[in-house]
Amino acid sequence: MKTLIDHLSQYAAYHRDPRNIATHFIGIPMIVLAVVILLSRPGWGFAGLWLSPALLLALMASVFYLRLDTRLGAWMALLLAASLWAGAYLAAQPTSTWLASGLGLFGVGWLFQMIGHYFEGRKPAFVDDVMGLLIGPLFVLAEVAFLLGQRTSLKQQIEARQAALTSTSARS
Incomplete structure (x- = not known):
């Protein structure tokens, strides 16, 4: 396991582009x-x-995140719990409200993603590895932690790995 x-x-x-990262904070x-x-x-x-398919998905994602990192996983589980609360509330509304909320957020969120990757000049990570769909939310949470001065050791390890990957690809 990675x-x-x-x-x-x-x-x-x-x-790598700060504008792309910024759009991910929203999208x-x-x-x-x-x-x-x-x-x-x-x-x-x-x-x-x-009880819904969303609960099952959130539970599985939370277990995955917790296995990767206890602190970030716990925060992800809390954020997913808040999302589940909102989802349950909207699921109890008329179909038009539920569907418009879900599809509207989905469409606008992906619009932000496309704008960010336009700035980046590179395709989204999930195109090459579908796990990017699950890692994206964790990446955003980690970036927030880094901005707040938390998890500096983790940030340094990621940057060191990035430097190594960049120098390896430059030699190829």
Whole structure:
């Protein structure tokens, strides 16, 4: 299994332009929320929980994130729980509200992604590795942590890996 450093370094290679990273701060949360909203139907209330495909996906993603890194995984699980709450709320609304919310967030989120990758001049990471779809939200969270002065050791390890990858590709 790839490590956190492996995943984030590979993803970071596709995201070097600060404008692209900035668009990901907006686009990726919108897309994650949209997917949760759209997968919140069908759903069933049971013991105070909204059981839906979104819950199953969020649980599996949370386990994946927690296995990569406990602290970032816990934050991702909390963010996914908040998304599940919003998804359950919107799933209980009329179909037009639920669908417009989910599809609208999804479309606008991907528009931000396309704009960012236009600035980057490079295709999205998931085109070469579908895991990029799961790593993208974790990348955004890690970037927020770095901006807040947290996880500096992790940032240094990713940057060192990036430097090594760049020098290897330059020699090829």
